[in-house]
Amino acid sequence: MLTIDKVDISSKAQVNEFVMFHYSLYKNCPQWVPPFISDIKMMMNPNKHPFYEHSDAEFFIARRDGEVVGRIAGLENKPYNKYHEAHQAVFYLYDTIDDQEVSNALFDQVFDWAHKRGLNQVVGPKGFSAFDGYGIQIEGFDHRQMMNMMNYNFDYYPKLVENKGFEKEVDFVSCFVDAKKFQMPEKILEIARRVEERGKFKIKRFKDKKELISWAWPIGEAYNKTFVNNWEYYPFSQNEIKFLVDQLMIVADHRLIKIITYDDKIVGFLLGFPDISAAIIRQKGDVSLWKPWGVADLMLEMKRSKWISLNGVGVLPEYQGRGGNALMYSEMVKTVRDFKFEYAELTQVAETTKQMRADLINVGGIEYKNHRVYRRDI
Numbered sequence: 001m002l003t004i005d006k007v008d009i010s011s012k013a014q015v016n017e018f019v020m021f022h023y024s025l026y027k028n029c030p031q032w033v034p035p036f037i038s039d040i041k042m043m044m045n046p047n048k049h050p051f052y053e054h055s056d057a058e059f060f061i062a063r064r065d066g067e068v069v070g071r072i073a074g075l076e077n078k079p080y081n082k083y084h085e086a087h088q089a090v091f092y093l094y095d096t097i098d099d100q101e102v103s104n105a106l107f108d109q110v111f112d113w114a115h116k117r118g119l120n121q122v123v124g125p126k127g128f129s130a131f132d133g134y135g136i137q138i139e140g141f142d143h144r145q146m147m148n149m150m151n152y153n154f155d156y157y158p159k160l161v162e163n164k165g166f167e168k169e170v171d172f173v174s175c176f177v178d179a180k181k182f183q184m185p186e187k188i189l190e191i192a193r194r195v196e197e198r199g200k201f202k203i204k205r206f207k208d209k210k211e212l213i214s215w216a217w218p219i220g221e222a223y224n225k226t227f228v229n230n231w232e233y234y235p236f237s238q239n240e241i242k243f244l245v246d247q248l249m250i251v252a253d254h255r256l257i258k259i260i261t262y263d264d265k266i267v268g269f270l271l272g273f274p275d276i277s278a279a280i281i282r283q284k285g286d287v288s289l290w291k292p293w294g295v296a297d298l299m300l301e302m303k304r305s306k307w308i309s310l311n312g313v314g315v316l317p318e319y320q321g322r323g324g325n326a327l328m329y330s331e332m333v334k335t336v337r338d339f340k341f342e343y344a345e346l347t348q349v350a351e352t353t354k355q356m357r358a359d360l361i362n363v364g365g366i367e368y369k370n371h372r373v374y375r376r377d378i
Contacts, residue, residue: 001064001065002062002063002064002069002101002102002105003062003063003064004060004061004062004063004105004106004108004109005060005061005063006058006059006060007044007058007059007060007061009044009045009046009059014061015041015044017061017068018044018059018061018071018093019037019040019041019044020037021061021068021070021071021095022034022035022040022071022093022095023037023284023285025095025097026152029152029154030144031141031142031143031144031145031152032145032152033144033145033146033147033148033152033277033280033281034280034281034284034285035148035285036148036280036285036286036287037285037286038287039148040093043057043073043093043127043128044057044059049128049243050129050237050239050240050242050243051075051077051128051129051240053237053239054078054079054237055075055076055077055078055079056075056076056078056117057073057074057075057076057128058073058074058113059071059072059073059074059093060072060073060074060106060109060110062096062102062105062106064102069096069097069099069102070095070096070097070099070102070103070105070106071093071094071095071096071106072091072092072093072094072095072106072107072109072110073091073092073093073094074089074090074091074109074110074113074114075089075090075091075092075126075128076088076089076090076114076117076119077090077126077234079234079235079237080234083233083234083235084234086121087118087119087120087121088119088120088121088122088123089110089113089114089117089119089121089122089123090122090123090124090125090126091107091110091122091123091124091125091126092124092125092126092127092128092132093125094106094124094125094136094157095153096157096160098154098156098160100160100163103160103161103163103164104163104164107122107164110122111378114378115378119378120377120378121375121376121377121378122166122375122376122378123169123373123374123375124373124374125151125373126232126373129240129243129244129247130223130232130236130244131149131244131247131248131311133148133149133150133151133348133371134150134151134172134232134348134371134373135150135151135171135172135348135371135372135373135374136151136153136157136158136161136371136372136373136374137150137151137152137153137157137369137370137371137372138158138171138370138371138372139368139369139370140174140368140369140370141154141155143176143368143369144277145277146174146275146277146309146311146345146347147273147275147276147277147280147309148280149273149309149311149347149348150172150174150347150348150369150371151371158372161374162374164376165376166374166375166376167374167375167376168372168373168374168375169231169372169373169374169375170231170350170351170372170373171350171351171370171371171372171373172348172349172350172351172370172371172372172373173348173349173351173367173369173370173371174345174346174347174348174349174367174368174369174370174371175345175346175349175365175366175367175368176343176344176345176365176366176368177336177343177344177345177346177364177365177366178342178343178364179336179337179341179342179343179344181364182333182336182337182344182364183364184329184330184333188326188329188330189326189330191323191326192323192326192327192329192330192331193330194323195322195323195324195326195327196327200262200263201260201261201262201267201322201323201324201327202260202261202262202264203258203259203260203261203327203331204258204259204260204261205255205258206254206255206257207254208254209249209252209254211254212249212252212254212257213249215259216245216248216249217241217242217245218266219245219248219257219259219266219269220236220241220242220244220245221241221266222259222266222267222268222269222316223241223244223269223312223314224236224241225316230350231350232350248271251273251276251298251302252271252273253272253273253274253302255339256271256272256273256274256308256335256339257269257270257271257272258270258272258331258335260315260324260327260328260331262319262324267315267316267319267324268314268315268316268319268324268327268328269312269313269314270310270312270313270328270331270332270335271310271311271312271313272308272309272310272335273308273309273311274301274302274303274305274307274308274309274341275305275307275308275309275345276298276301276302276305277307278301278305279297279298279300279301280298282297283297283298305341306341306342306343307341307342307343307344307345308335308336308339308341308343308344308345309344309345309347310332310335310344310345310346310347311346311347311348313328313332313346314328315328346365348371
């Protein structure tokens with residue numbers, strides 16, 4: 001018999017059961033990079049995650065004859081709904097065996113939960129913060145997931161979701177770049193050179209991690225403003241900005257973070273991260289200060305990785321036609337080459353940013369992964 005149960009988040013046993021199902025389902029999948037166990041548990045803790053300061057979430061688990069066979073979370077992001085004048089629920093942490101009955105039952109539970117809250121549409125997967133990754137993967141299953149910056153799923157997930165009546169909302173494409181073929185048109189390089197010579201636009205580079213941390217708050221505020229025209233935007237709270245910045249600083253290499261300023265105001269940024277997927281896989285997502293060998297493994301992987309993820313690249317809309325974009329792309333090429341990365345990934349670029357996607361293809365990027373956010377009216 002199939003049952004769907006609400007998770008009691010005050011119960012460590014139930015939380016652990018919900019979290020660890022994902023790990024058992026994907027344990028033999030080489031393309032999957034396990035999320036940090038502590039991060040998922042934090043999402044389920046209203047006392048620790050800033051999402052709960054303004055919004056709500058519930059978690060559900062599917063069992064068949066006592067065995068866990070699926071899970072899902074339902075979220076109501078109230079600031080997003082207010083900003084977009086929507087009545088939208090979100091699903092996230094959706095994982096299931098290849099079974100339509102299980103998948104349908106999980107979604108029916110979220111639909112019922114959303115109805116009771118006066119919501120009329122379900123969209124997802126979308127997470128609790130901007131760095132949780134968007135969508136269900138629909139292309140590129142042979143390629144390894146880029147750390148925890150995106151989701152990975154088996155190729156049967158799109159079928160299960162679409163059979164339940166979900167349709168495409170928006171796609172997020174990731175581009176692969178071979179450093180040897182990463183070419184910037186001479187015209188763009190010349191524009192970037194002239195823009196920097198004029199002195200209005202400047203590139204801020206950080207001498208050490210301490211200096212980067214001192215800029216953390218303005219970086220977070222600029223990040224929030226830069227994507228104001230994007231589909232997923234909503235105004236972050238101060239604690240959400242702090243949370244994002246704190247998460248960012250854990251894995252940041254100060255040499256790979258660059259800021260674009262105009263008259264000393266932050267107007268854009270280039271966030272680069274060494275790919276530490278191999279170390280996360282070795283540690284099975286279980287890394288904490290109480291396991292210093294795991295932290296050391298991650299730090300070592302940061303130094304030897306041949307891959308870089310460029311995830312968080314943007315210029316404030318009002319500065320995009322004034323040379324800021326050219327400067328950003330020029331610095332992107334320098335970052336990849338100066339630090340001798342062999343490969344780069346432009347991680348999850350929304351299809352709504354048409355100019356940026358076209359630019360990435362023009363400089364040698366190949367679209368090789370696609371994640372789809374779905375919607376269904378209820």
